Amino acid sequence: IPPALVDVIDLVSTRVAPAERPVIELFVSEYFDGLDQEDLASHRAEDLYGAALSHWAFARMRRPGIPSIRIRNPTIEEHGWQTTHTVIEIVNDDMPFLGDAVTMEVNRHGLMLHLIAHPILSVKRNAEGRLVEFPGDPKKDPRESWMHLQIDRVHDNARLRSLHDGIARVLADTRAAVEDWQTMQAKMREVIAEIAKSSAPVPPDEIAAGKAFLEWLLHDHFTFTGYRCHDLEAHDGMESLRVIPESGLGVLRSTEEERRTVSTLPANLQRHARTRVLIVVTKSNLRSTVHRPGHFDYVGIKRFDAAGEVCGEHRFLGLFTSSAYSTTPTDIPFLKQKVANIIGAAGLPPASHAGRSLAHILNNYPRDELFQISEKELLPIALGILQLGERQRIRLFTRRDTYDRFVTCLVFAPREQYTTDLRRKWQAILIDALCGHASEFDVSVTASPLAQVLFTIYTTPGQIPSFDTRELETRLALAARRWEDNLHAALIERLGEARGTELQHQFGDAFPAGYREDFAPRSAVADVEMVVKTLTSDTPSMMLYRQIEAAPGQLRFKLVVKGAPIVLSDVLPMLEQMGLRVLDERPYRITPVGAPVIWLVDIGLAIHAAAEIDVEALRPIFEKAFADIIAGAIESDPFNRLVTSARLPAEDIVVLRAYGRYFDKSVFRCRNHSSKAH
Numbered sequence: 157i158p159p160a161l162v163d164v165i166d167l168v169s170t171r172v173a174p175a176e177r178p179v180i181e182l183f184v185s186e187y188f189d190g191l192d193q194e195d196l197a198s199h200r201a202e203d204l205y206g207a208a209l210s211h212w213a214f215a216r217m218r219r220p221g222i223p224s225i226r227i228r229n230p231t232i233e234e235h236g237w238q239t240t241h242t243v244i245e246i247v248n249d250d251m252p253f254l255g256d257a258v259t260m261e262v263n264r265h266g267l268m269l270h271l272i273a274h275p276i277l278s279v280k281r282n283a284e285g286r287l288v289e290f291p292g293d294p295k296k297d298p299r300e301s302w303m304h305l306q307i308d309r310v311h312d313n314a315r316l317r318s319l320h321d322g323i324a325r326v327l328a329d330t331r332a333a334v335e336d337w338q339t340m341q342a343k344m345r346e347v348i349a350e351i352a353k354s355s356a357p358v359p360p361d362e363i364a365a366g367k368a369f370l371e372w373l374l375h376d377h378f379t380f381t382g383y384r385c386h387d388l389e390a391h392d393g394m395e396s397l398r399v400i401p402e403s404g405l406g407v408l409r410s411t412e413e414e415r416r417t418v419s420t421l422p423a424n425l426q427r428h429a430r431t432r433v434l435i436v437v438t439k440s441n442l443r444s445t446v447h448r449p450g451h452f453d454y455v456g457i458k459r460f461d462a463a464g465e466v467c468g469e470h471r472f473l474g475l476f477t478s479s480a481y482s483t484t485p486t487d488i489p490f491l492k493q494k495v496a497n498i499i500g501a502a503g504l505p506p507a508s509h510a511g512r513s514l515a516h517i518l519n520n521y522p523r524d525e526l527f528q529i530s531e532k533e534l535l536p537i538a539l540g541i542l543q544l545g546e547r548q549r550i551r552l553f554t555r556r557d558t559y560d561r562f563v564t565c566l567v568f569a570p571r572e573q574y575t576t577d578l579r580r581k582w583q584a585i586l587i588d589a590l591c592g593h594a595s596e597f598d599v600s601v602t603a604s605p606l607a608q609v610l611f612t613i614y615t616t617p618g619q620i621p622s623f624d625t626r627e628l629e630t631r632l633a634l635a636a637r638r639w640e641d642n643l644h645a646a647l648i649e650r651l652g653e654a655r656g657t658e659l660q661h662q663f664g665d666a667f668p669a670g671y672r673e674d675f676a677p678r679s680a681v682a683d684v685e686m687v688v689k690t691l692t693s694d695t696p697s698m699m700l701y702r703q704i705e706a707a708p709g710q711l712r713f714k715l716v717v718k719g720a721p722i723v724l725s726d727v728l729p730m731l732e733q734m735g736l737r738v739l740d741e742r743p744y745r746i747t748p749v750g751a752p753v754i755w756l757v758d759i760g761l762a763i764h765a766a767a768e769i770d771v772e773a774l775r776p777i778f779e780k781a782f783a784d785i786i787a788g789a790i791e792s793d794p795f796n797r798l799v800t801s802a803r804l805p806a807e808d809i810v811v812l813r814a815y816g817r818y819f820d821k822s823v824f825r826c827r828n829h830s831s832k833a834h
Contacts, residue, residue, distance in 0.1 A: 157185060158193055163201035164208070171205075179290055184208045186291075187275050187302070195271055199239075206230070206237020207273075211304055215247040218285045223248035223327045227320050229309065241270050241306035242316075248327060250276050250299040251334045253447045257326040260449050262307055265319050271306040326445040329407045333381040333446050336405040340380040340472065343405065344370060347457050347470050351434070357464035358434050361493070366434040366457075368489030373455070377480045381446050382408035382473035388429055388459075388466055395429040396420045397469070407445065407452075408473060428558055430466045434458060435490065437527040439612070440473050441561060447475055450596060453524070481523045490527070495519075497531050498538055510542065517541050522598065522610045525564060529555055537566070544568060546605050550636055552629035560617035563590050565628075567609045573636055574599075574607040581635045586613050589623055589631070640664040642677035650681050659684055662749045671744040674758075686716045687746060687754050694718065696786060700778050702771045710739070711761045711769065721745070721755045730785050734778075735797035737762045763800055774803055781806040 157165060165181055172180045187208045188196060196204065210230065218224045224247040232238045244262075248254060255274050262269055280289035280297045289297075310316055348370050356363060385403035389396050397419045404410035440452040452473040459468040485491040495518045504511040517538055518526070526534075537553045544551050548570035555564045565586050569578075583595050592613035600608040643664065648656035663684050675683070686697035697716040706712075713731075715722060724741050731738055739760035746754040763769065781799045784790045784806045795813045798804040804812075 158188075158196065160193055160196035161185065161188055161204075164188070164204045167201060167205045180209070180212070183212060183277075183290060186277060187211070187304075188273060189275060191273050199271070203237055203239055206235070207239070207243070207304055210235065210237065210243075211245050211247075211302060214245050215279075215300075215302060216287045218247050218281070218287075220281070220283075220285050221249065223324070225320055225323055225327075227316050227323075229311070239306055240309060242267075242308065242310045244303070244305040244307065244319075244323070246301070246303040246305075246323070246327075248301045248303075249331075250301045251330065253330050253334070254301050254303070254327070256447050257330045257445060258303060258305065258323055260445070261322045261326045262305065262319070263449070265315070265322065267307045267310070267319075269305060269307055271304075273302075273304040275302050276300070277302055329381075329445040332409055333406040336383075336409070337380055340383045340405050341374060343383050343470075344374055344380070344472065350459075351457070354460055355464065356434060356458075356460045357432050362434055365489055365493050369435065370455075370457070372489050377477050377483075378453070378455070378472075378474050379447055379477055380406065380472060380474045381444075381452060382406035382442075382471075384408040384410065384471050385468065386471065387468040391420070394420050400468075406473070407442070408471070432458075432460075432464075432466065436558075437490070438557065438559070439524070439528070439562065442473065444475060450475075453527075476523070476527075485519055485521075485523075485526060494526070494531055494534070498535055501531070501535050502539060502542075513545075514538060514542050522566065522600075522608075525555070525566070525610065528557075541568070544606075548573075548605055550629060550633040552625055552632055554623075554625050554628070556620065560615065560620060562612050562614045563592075563620065565611040565613060567611065567632060568606045569609070569636060571601060571605055571607045573638060573641075574601065574609070578636055579609060582609070582632055583611060585631050585635060586611055586628070589621075589628055590615055591619055591621055639667075639672045639677055643680055646678045646681050647684065659688070662751070663687070663746075666746050666748045668744055668746070670742070671746075671756075674742065683714065683716070683756060686714070687748065687756070690716045690718050690754060691748070691751050696783065698779050698782060700771065700775045702769070708768060709763050711736075711763070711771065713759045713761055714756060715759065716754060716756045718752055718754055722757045724757070724759075727759075727786070730782065730792045730796075731759070731761065733792045733794055733796045734781070735763060735800045774800065777803055777805050781809070 161184070164184055168181050168184055169177060184205075188204065214224065214226055224245075226245045227242065228235070229242050230238050244258075246258065255272070259269060259272070276299050277290070278292040278294045278297050278299050279287055280292035282288050292298075310319070348367055351363060351367055351370075383403070383405040385400040386397040387400060389398055399410055402410065434457065436454070436456040436458070438454045438456075440454040442452050444450050444452050453476050455472045455474070457470040457472075458466050459470065461467040480488070485495050495515075498518060499506065499511065499514060502511075502514055504514055506512070506515070521534075521538070529537075533555055537555070540551065540553060549568075550570075551568040553566040555566075557563065563586075567582060579597060579599070583597065586592065587595055590613045592615050594614040596612045596614075598610045600610075640660075644656065644660040647659050650656070651659065667680065671680075682699065686699060690697045699714045700711060701714070702711050715727070721743060724738070728738055739762055741760070742758045744756045744758070746756055748754065778799055781790070781796060785792050785796065790796075790806050790810055791813065793813070795809050795816065798809050798812070799806070
């Protein structure tokens with residue numbers, strides 16, 4: 157028994173009736189078996205005991221073939237145990253994908269999962285569904301899935317009902333998919349045999365590749381979740397799809413209403429309905445409720461009549477398995493010929509560097525896109541990626557779904573530039589530009605200097621506005637520009653490409669977040685030059701300036717020093733002696749690459765005699781005087797007020813200071829002589 161369960165077992169031994177005690181002790185051990193020990197240790201034994209006994213009582217009765225679902229907020233007063241979370245309890249027949257389906261539904265409701273216990277237990281029930289024996293005989297009695305989940309606390313009854321209904325729906329979908337799985341596979345074999353016998357008016361190599369692809373799907377490369385057969389009919393010059401009664405399987409099991417449904421295809425799809433293409437691979441409108449999130453994969457096989465015209469479709473829904481994504485495209489029928497055709501159309505020698513690079517691009521192209529994209533669409537995109545190479549710039553490639561249900565946007569960006577915040581900005585831009593109503597994304601960050609993000613923007617058929625991919629790319633690039641990118645541009649503008657790039661390498665990441673928020677990159681160029689001067693001369697650098705929005709009589713003063721930070725109490729008296737009042741200070745720690753730490757302090761100042769100030773005229777005089785003061789070349793005393801009030805240079809003030817002292821001494825001698833005469 158895990159140490160964390162010892163206290164729970166002790167509670168069972170002291171609280172449960174002796175007749176039931178051995179069964180409950182065994183149940184509690186199996187109930188929490190496999191649960192992370194840290195999760196167990198983080199909960200009170202009383203609460204774990206209450207959770208297990210609550211589920212036990214709930215599971216005593218369950219109608220055969222129907223899941224039992226209960227969602228509540230347990231309290232000591234009402235239920236005898238408590239937790240700060242909302243609790244979901246489920247008892248169901250064991251089958252694949254249950255845990256995935258329920259946790260996906262919890263996530264869809266925007267709720268966080270805090271704890272999950274999911275034991276698979278063998279139990280014996282009578283014909284009415286009453287639990288009569290635990291544990292059951294694993295060879296004869298069915299296994300059941302008992303799920304205990306703790307999620308964010310929900311008090312709103314409407315939300316709780318919606319969550320309950322959603323869980324019931326995904327469990328029903330999972331049951332339908334599992335129960336019909338073998339039937340769907342058998343239906344796929346029938347379709348393959350039908351293709352072999354038919355005289356479909358498509359090229360023989362397409363038929364051979366199509367049959368091989370469908371057979372490949374049957375070898376654990378596709379999780380079948382739904383099937384339905386449709387007839388394609390013409391009504392008043394409009395193409396329509398009619399569901400063939402009783403054809404639905406899995407998540408596409410037909411309701412009575414759906415059996416009578418005849419769907420007129422949207423105008424933009426009319427031209428595709430009769431296209432003589434054997435297989436269509438795309439994404440379904442339906443979101444997956446089984447196995448993993450996202451939209452179901454859609455494999456459509458067109459049916460042809462005796463005249464060679466398209467007369468309907470076999471439609472399979474499911475999810476490509478992990479092996480379908482890890483297998484090299486050249487080992488996948490349907491993709492093998494597509495990749496070979498693209499390489500051939502590119503006209504590149506296979507053994508050349510460009511030829512090998514193109515093959516690498518196709519092998520690593522987003523797999524869902526590679527299944528769905530046509531060769532005509534893929535060729536210019538693949539060549540565009542080849543031309544991009546490893547250049548660190550933003551590139552966008554778009555593809556519009558044949559049925560207008562979504563637009564895929566493949567974005568390449570410098571890896572160091574990519575962030576979650578940037579991805580959110582891009583999503584917002586793309587949804588706005590394409591009038592999308594939802595989106596998904598998939599990120600690939602490898603050793604390549606470029607990150608790759610595939611956005612799928614879901615749209616309303618017929619309502620995608622016209623857009624220019626290059627213009628949209630420019631919008632994404634502008635959104636991606638970081639402060640340091642703009643600094644680089646400003647350095648090049650001011651100092652030329654060679655020197656600007658050199659300083660960018662040294663200072664691109666040197667400025668702290670606070671500085672970046674306070675100063676624009678173009679303003680930082682002057683600070684970079686001051687820092688370089690300080691590093692070179694080993695003396696402080698400074699700059700007196702005035703912000704354009706500053707009130708009359710207000711200035712700012714930047715002081716740059718190497719090593720220890722500037723202490724305001726040291727410079728405050730010096731500035732006050734110059735007739736200035738300190739309003740605020742903002743210190744920044746700057747860390748240039750390969751150089752000592754630099755401190756820059758930006759000080760807000762006000763001149764006591766608040767007059768209009770000619771900063772351009774005052775700057776050189778003030779900076780020279782302050783440099784002499786901190787160097788000890790001149791004294792810090794009230795004479796320095798003449799710098800700001802009269803714009804006197806420091807060397808002139810030295811003379812006045814000497815006169816002042818001379819007169820002070822003369823007055824002192826006169827007074828001393830006068831006192832002696834009396």
